[in-house]
Amino acid sequence: MALFRTAEIIKASKLPPEGVRLSRMIDAVYFLPIAYLGVFATFHMHFDLLAGDWDFWIDWKDRQFWVTVTPIVEVMYPGAIMYYFWTFYRQPFGATLSITGLLVGKWITIVFAWYWWANFPANFVMPASMVSSALILDATLLLTRSWMLTAIFGVWAFAMMFNPTQYAIFGYSHQPVVIDGQLMSLADYMGFTFVRTGTPEYIRIIEVGSLRTFGGHTVWISAFFSAFVSMLVFTIWWQIGHFVGQSFFWVKGKRGVMSRMNDTMIVGTDEFAQRHGTPDGIAPGARVAARTAATTIS
Amino acid sequence: MNAKNIFKLCVIGSLGMATLGLTLMVSALPAAAHGERSQEPFLRMRTAQWYDTRWNPQKTNVNDEAMLSGKIHISEDWPRAVVKPNRTFINVGSPSSVFTRLSSKVNGTPMMTSGPMEIGGDYEYVIKLRGRLPGHHHIHPMLAVNGAGPIAGPGGWMDIVGNYKDFTNPVKLLVGGTIDTETAGLTAGLFWHVVWGTLGFLWIAWFSIRPMFLIRARVLAQEGGDALLNDPVDRVVAFGMLGVTFTLIAIGFFYTDSQYPYTIPLQAGEPKIKSTHLKSDLTVKVLAADYDVPGRALRMTLQVTNSGEQPLSIGEFTTAGIRFLNKVGVANNMDPTYPPEIMATDGLHIEDESPINPGETREVKLDSRDSLWEIQRLMDLVHDPDQRFGGLIMAWDEAGNRHINSIAGNIIPVFTRATAG
Ligand SMILES: [Cu+2]
Numbered sequence: 155m156a157l158f159r160t161a162e163i164i165k166a167s168k169l170p171p172e173g174v175r176l177s178r179m180i181d182a183v184y185f186l187p188i189a190y191l192g193v194f195a196t197f198h199m200h201f202d203l204l205a206g207d208w209d210f211w212i213d214w215k216d217r218q219f220w221v222t223v224t225p226i227v228e229v230m231y232p233g234a235i236m237y238y239f240w241t242f243y244r245q246p247f248g249a250t251l252s253i254t255g256l257l258v259g260k261w262i263t264i265v266f267a268w269y270w271w272a273n274f275p276a277n278f279v280m281p282a283s284m285v286s287s288a289l290i291l292d293a294t295l296l297l298t299r300s301w302m303l304t305a306i307f308g309v310w311a312f313a314m315m316f317n318p319t320q321y322a323i324f325g326y327s328h329q330p331v332v333i334d335g336q337l338m339s340l341a342d343y344m345g346f347t348f349v350r351t352g353t354p355e356y357i358r359i360i361e362v363g364s365l366r367t368f369g370g371h372t373v374w375i376s377a378f379f380s381a382f383v384s385m386l387v388f389t390i391w392w393q394i395g396h397f398v399g400q401s402f403f404w405v406k407g408k409r410g411v412m413s414r415m416n417d418t419m420i421v422g423t424d425e426f427a428q429r430h431g432t433p434d435g436i437a438p439g440a441r442v443a444a445r446t447a448a449t450t451i452s
Numbered sequence: 453m454n455a456k457n458i459f460k461l462c463v464i465g466s467l468g469m470a471t472l473g474l475t476l477m478v479s480a481l482p483a484a485a486h487g488e489r490s491q492e493p494f495l496r497m498r499t500a501q502w503y504d505t506r507w508n509p510q511k512t513n514v515n516d517e518a519m520l521s522g523k524i525h526i527s528e529d530w531p532r533a534v535v536k537p538n539r540t541f542i543n544v545g546s547p548s549s550v551f552t553r554l555s556s557k558v559n560g561t562p563m564m565t566s567g568p569m570e571i572g573g574d575y576e577y578v579i580k581l582r583g584r585l586p587g588h589h590h591i592h593p594m595l596a597v598n599g600a601g602p603i604a605g606p607g608g609w610m611d612i613v614g615n616y617k618d619f620t621n622p623v624k625l626l627v628g629g630t631i632d633t634e635t636a637g638l639t640a641g642l643f644w645h646v647v648w649g650t651l652g653f654l655w656i657a658w659f660s661i662r663p664m665f666l667i668r669a670r671v672l673a674q675e676g677g678d679a680l681l682n683d684p685v686d687r688v689v690a691f692g693m694l695g696v697t698f699t700l701i702a703i704g705f706f707y708t709d710s711q712y713p714y715t716i717p718l719q720a721g722e723p724k725i726k727s728t729h730l731k732s733d734l735t736v737k738v739l740a741a742d743y744d745v746p747g748r749a750l751r752m753t754l755q756v757t758n759s760g761e762q763p764l765s766i767g768e769f770t771t772a773g774i775r776f777l778n779k780v781g782v783a784n785n786m787d788p789t790y791p792p793e794i795m796a797t798d799g800l801h802i803e804d805e806s807p808i809n810p811g812e813t814r815e816v817k818l819d820s821r822d823s824l825w826e827i828q829r830l831m832d833l834v835h836d837p838d839q840r841f842g843g844l845i846m847a848w849d850e851a852g853n854r855h856i857n858s859i860a861g862n863i864i865p866v867f868t869r870a871t872a873g
Contacts, residue, residue, distance in 0.1 A: 159683045166680055167667040177666040182666060216718045243668040243680040246690070247656045254652040255614075257645070274547045277638040285648035289655055289697045293690040299682070312752055313702055313758050322704030323644045326637040328625040328715035334555050334562035342719050343623060344557075344633050346564050347548040354541040354596035356566035361720040417673065 194255030197231040198263075201256055208356070209260075209281050210268075212327050213345025214318070215362035219281075222380040225313035227252060228284050229291075229384045233391025236295060236304075238399045246296035249288035249312075257283060263321040276349055287312040287318045301392055309388045313381035317373055406428050474553055491604065491624075493833040494531055496772035496862060498842035500603050501525040505772055507591060507608035512583040512787060514614030518551065520579040522593055522605070525730060528590060529860030531838050535599030539722070541566040542577045545592030545604050551581035551611060552633070553620050559865045562727045566598065573727025583612040584619050608791045609636050627714050634773065644704060653842030658747075675807035682778070687779040730856045731758060733760025734808070736845055738861030739815065743833060743841075745867050749821035754859070762849035769800055769820045771843030774828050776800040776820040784848045796822035808847075834865045 164174055201209070205227040209222040236248030260281040268279040295301070296307030327341035338346070345355065402416045407430050420426045472686055472870070505522035512518040526537060542556060543562055556563050556579045569575065577593065593605035622630040671677040700790065737755040744751060750769075767780030775786070775801035799822035808814055825831055833841065842860035849855075 157682065158662055159685075163671055163680060164663065164667060166674065167663075167670040167671065169667060174663070174667065180666055181660070181664040185660065196810060213718060216720075231623065243665050244672060244678065245659055245664065245668065246686075247659055250652045250655050254649060254656070259650060261645075265513065273550075275634050275637055277640070277641060278633075280641045280645075283645050283648045285652040286701055289651060289693055292655065293694045296686060297694075298688045317605055317699075318701050318705040319644075319648075322699055322701075322708045323641045324637070325708035325712050325715065326631075326640060327518055329631070330714060330716045331623050332626055333564065336562050336564060337626070337631070337716065338564060338719050339716050340623065340625070340631065340633075340636065342564065344636070347552040347554065347623075347633055349544045349551060349553055351543060351545045351548075351594065352601070354543050354566065354598075354602065355564075355703070356539045356541055356596070356598045357718070360718050412679075420673070431467075443652060445816070452489050 172253075184344045189253055190251065193231065193252055194259045195234060196208045197252055198258045198259030199226055200231065203446070207359075208288070210279050211345060211350075211358075212278055212280065212354075214358055214360060215282075215324055215327070215341065217357050218363050218376050221317055221373055221376040221419070222383075223381045224282055224388055225254060225284070225377075226286075226383045228256070229312060229388045231256075232288060233292060233388040234395030234398070237301070237392045240295060240301075241399065242401070246292045248295075248371030249291040250285065253284050253288040257281065257285065272347060278344055280317070280323065282320050283323065284316060284319070287315050290315060301389075305388050305392070307383045307387050307407075310381045313384045314377050316375055316380070330349075370415055414428045463647065466587070469587065478748060481659040483822055485797075489829045492795070492836050493602065493772065494838045494840060495534060496544070497833075497862075498527045498531050498596070498840065499534055499600075500605065500842045501527055501538075501807075501844050501858060502605040502773045502842055503846075504611065505593060505606050505608070505790075506787070507610050507774070507789065510609065511611045511613060512551075512587060513843075514583045514612060514616065514619050517554065518581045518585050518610065519581060520581060520591060521577060523574060523576045524593075525574050525844060525856075525858050526569050526571050526596060526727075527842050527860060528858060529840060529842050530571050531840075533745040533838055535597060535601075536571065536599050537569040537595075539566045539598035540569045541596045542575075543594040543596045543602065544581070545594040545602065545607070546578060546589055548585070550583075550585040550587060550589045551591075551610075552580055552584050554580040556580070558723075559632065559728060560637065561723055563723050563725065565720065565722055566596075567722040567725055569595075569725070570727045572729070574730055575725065575727060582621060583614065584621075584846050585616055585710075586612045586614055597830075604773075606791065606794050607834075608789075623627065636706065647700065651693075651700075653708065655693060658791070659686075663821055685718070702772050711848055712800050730858060732847070732855035732857045733762070734758055734764060734845075734847055734855050734857055736857050736859050737856040740864075741841060741861050742818075742864045742866050744821075745831060747821065747866075748823055748825040748831065749819055750825065750863075752818045754816045754818075754845070758808045760849075761810050762851070763809045764847040764849050765805070765807045766802060766818065766845060766847045767800070768846040769843055770846070771841070772828065772830060774824055774830070776804065778805075778821060780848055781846065784852050784854065785846065786838050798822075799824065799845075833863065839863055 169177065182215050184217050205223045208214045208223055214220060220297065223383035231252040239245040239248045263277055268274045270277055284348055290311045291308040295304040300305055327339060327342045331338055331340055331343050334341060401418045402414050402420065404412050406412055501524060503523050504690045508519045510706045530536060542558055544551070544553060556577065558575050589610050590607045590608045592607040594602045596602045620633060621633045623633060624630050668681060671680055735757040739753040739755050741750065741752040765780045765783055767778055769776045773794060775795040777795070777797050778800040781800065782797050799820055801819040801821060803817040839862065840860060841863045845859055847855045
C-alpha cells in the first residue's frame with residue numbers, strides 16, 4: 155500500500171513515461187525560478203509599499219495599526235496565488251508559498267540592506283512571520299475544498315493568529331524601561347537609541363485611532379477588525395486571481411464560427427478533433443493514415 | 453580595506469557620478485552637494501536658527517560617550533511655505549546609527565518622542581551619544597518638522613575609533629536586570645523564524661515531491677479527477693499541520709507571556725517643552741538688505757537701539773548654521789573646535805565699529821562678506837519663492853555678556869558688480 159496515490163494519478167493522466175519525466179522537469183523549472191521567485195519579488199515589493207514601516211521597525215509594532223494592517227496586506231497575494239494553484243492543480247500551498255517567499259525576500263533585505271549596508275542590528279528590523287497563519291489558510295482550503303469556507307474560517311484564523319504568533323518574537327520588546335525618569339517600552343527605546351536620520355519619531359503611525367472600546371483589549375479589537383477586512387480583501391484577491399488566471403482559447407469550428415473554449419485540457423484529444431475538426435480538416439485517424447500513405451509513396 | 457567597503461565606495465561613487473552628471477547638466481557649478489546645502493536658503497535661514505553647537509569630544513572610542521549640544525531659535529519669521537513646527541523632533545543627522553543615542557534633553561526635558569515647538573521660542577538641546585561604528589563621520593543636529601521634513605543644522609566631524617565587535621548598549625530594565633539593545637530578543641526572533649520557515653517549506657515540499665502541475669491539471673480536467681486528487685493522506689497531514697500550528701502558536705504565546713509578566717504598550721505621548729526667549733538690551737530692525745551676488749555678501753542696514761546700561765558691540769551674524777564674525781565676535785565667542793569650514797572669522801564688517809551706547813539709536817551698516825555664501829549655497833536665495841532672509845545678531849558688552857537678536861527682513865538682489873558699492 156503506497157503512501158500516495160501518485161501511481162493512480164499518473165495513470166489517469168494518460169501521459170507516456172517520457173511525458174511524466176518531462177512533466178517533472180517542467181515542475182522544477184516552473185516552480186522554483188518562475189513561480190517562487192516571481193511571487194517573492196513582487197509580493198515583497200507590494201508588501202513593503204503598503205505595510206513596510208510597520209514591518210521594518212520594532213517601535214512601529216503597536217496594538218492598533220501593525221495588528222490591523224499586516225494581515226490585510228499579507229492576505230492579498232495568498233488570495234490570488236491560492237486561486238491559481240487550487241483551481242488549476244488542486245495544490246494547497248498558495249498562501250505558504252506567498253508568505254515564505256515574502257520572508258525569503260525580507261531576510262535577504264535584512265542581511266544585505268539593513269545589517270550590511272545600513273548597520274542596523276537584525277533584532278531592530280526583525281520582520282513579523284505569518285507562516286503560521288499561511289499554513290492554517292492552506293490547510294483550511296485543502297480540508298474544506300471551498301474558497302468561501304476558507305475565506306470565513308481560514309482567513310479569520312489567519313488574522314486572529316497574527317498577534318499570538320508575533321508575541322513570541324516581539325514580546326521581549328514590551329518590557330518597561332525608564333530613561334531620564336520617563337517610562338518607555340524597550341521597543342520605544344530601541345527606536346530612540348538607534349539613530350534614524352530620515353525617519354524621525356513622528357513618522358510612526360501607532361496607537362492613534364478609536365478602536366479603544368472594551369477597556370485595554372485594544373489588540374483583540376484590532377485583530378477582529380483586521381480579520382473582517384482580511385476576509386473581504388481575500389475574496390477580492392481570489393477574484394483577481396480568477397481574472398488574471400483565466401485560461402481559454404478561441405477555436406474556429408467546422409462552420410467557421412469562432413467559439414470560446416474554456417476546457418484547455420481538451421486540446422489534442424480525439425474528442426476535440428471530432429467536435430471541431432483539425433487544422434487541415436482531416437479527422438485524426440484519417441490524418442495518420444494519410445501521412446503513412448504519403449511516406450510509403452515517396 | 454575590506455570587500456564591503458570597496459563595494460560601498462563603488463556604489464556611492466557611481467551614485468555620485470550620476471549626481472554630478474545630472475548637476476552639470478543644469479549648472480556649471482561643481483556639485484559638492486551634501487544634504488544640508490541642498491536645502492533652499494530661505495528655509496535654512498528662517499526656520500531653525502542654530503547657535504552654540506558643540507561636538508564633544510571630536511574623537512570617541514567605541515562604547516564611550518559623546519555629546520552633541522547647542523541651541524536653536526525658532527525664527528519669528530517662519531516661512532509661509534514651510535509647515536509650522538507643531539510636531540517636531542530634535543534628531544541627529546548621521547550616516548546610519550554610527551552613534552547610539554542615550555538621552556536627549558531639550559530645555560532640560562527629555563525629548564524621546566516628538567512634540568510642538570513655539571515660534572519665537574528658544575531651545576537648548578543636549579544629546580548624549582555612545583560611539584558605535586568606527587569612522588570619520590559628519591554629524592549634524594537636526595530639527596525634523598512633521599510635514600516639512602528635516603532641517604539640518606551645522607555639521608561637524610566626529611571620529612569614532614575602536615572595534616564595532618566590542619560595542620554594547622546595555623539598558624536597565626524596570627523589573628531588574630539589563631538588556632543589550634544590539635542583541636535583545638535576537639535569539640527568540642531567529643528561533644521562531646526558523647521554526648515557522650521550516651514548517652512552511654516542509655508543507656510545500658510535501659506536495660512538491662509528487663508530480664505538481666501538468667499531470668494534476670490533466671487529471672483535474674477529467675471526470676472524477678477532482679476526487680482522485682483529493683488524496684486521504686493529504687487530509688491527514690493537513691489536520692496534523694493545523695494541530696501543530698495551533699499548538700506551537702499557543703506554546704510561543706504562553707511561554708513568552710510567562711517570561712515577561714510585566715509589559716507595556718508602545719508609548720506615543722508627546723513632550724510639552726517650555727521655551728525660553730532670547731534676551732537682549734538691543735532692539736534691531738531691518739531697514740534694508742541687499743544681496744550682492746557677484747560680491748558674495750549680504751549687506752544690511754539695521755536700526756539698532758540700546759535700551760540697556762552698557763555699551764554693546766555687534767560681533768557675529770549667524771544664519772543657516774554658518775557664522776560670520778568680526779574681532780568682537782572672535783574675542784567673545786570663538787570656539788576653537790567649531791568646524792572652520794562653516795565659520796568666517798573675518799566675515800563681518802561694520803561701517804562704524806564703535807560700541808552702541810546706552811540710549812543710543814543708530815543706523816548700522818552691516819556687511820557679511822565671504823565666499824561661504826557661495827560655498828554653502830546660500831547665494832541661491834535669488835531662486836527662492838520667498839525673498840526674505842533671517843539670522844541671529846550677537847552683541848557683547850565689555851564684561852562679555854551676550855545679547856542676541858533674531859532678525860528677518862526683505863532682501864533685494866544686486867546682480868552686477870557695478871552697482872555694488
Ligand atoms: Cu554633513
